[in-house]
Amino acid sequence: MVVQVYIPTPFRRFTANREQVSVEGETVRAVLDALDRAYPGFDHLVYDRERRVPSHINIYVNDRTIDELAGVETELHDGDRLAVIPALAGGER
Numbered sequence: 001m002v003v004q005v006y007i008p009t010p011f012r013r014f015t016a017n018r019e020q021v022s023v024e025g026e027t028v029r030a031v032l033d034a035l036d037r038a039y040p041g042f043d044h045l046v047y048d049r050e051r052r053v054p055s056h057i058n059i060y061v062n063d064r065t066i067d068e069l070a071g072v073e074t075e076l077h078d079g080d081r082l083a084v085i086p087a088l089a090g091g092e093r
Contacts, residue, residue: 001024001025001026001076001077001078001080002022002023002024002078002079003022003023003024003025003031003076003078003079003080003081003082004020004021004022004079004080004081004082005020005021005022005023005031005035005081005082005083005084006019006020006081006082006083006084006085007019007020007021007084008083008084008085008086010086011042011045011084011086014039014040014041014042014045015039015042021035021038021039023035023038025076026075026076027072027073027074027075027076028059028061028066028071028072028073028074028076028082029072029073030076031076031082032046032047032072032084045057045084045086046059046084053066053071053072055087056086056087057084057085057086057087058084058085058086058087059072059082059083059084059085060081060082060083060085061074061076061080061081061082062080062081063081
């Protein structure tokens with residue numbers, strides 16, 4: 001399956017500043033692994049030490065959070081869109 005992945009600005013240093021990349025994978029986990037093979041170090045952005053997606057990283061498949069689906073085992077199909085979004089903090093009160 002070829003999946004389009006949106007890369008947020010803070011993570012683009014790993015993808016040669018590309019906003020969108022295409023990778024193959026049958027599950028979210030497989031796509032994340034493919035991203036790390038293509039862009040070494042990417043997995044350190046999306047996994048904790050136990051290789052779980054921490055709560056401050058949101059992953060969406062076709063605008064639905066993987067928390068609503070099957071997590072990183074969510075199955076993907078050709079043309080699906082995946083987005084990896086880190087939580088933002090800061091600002092004024």
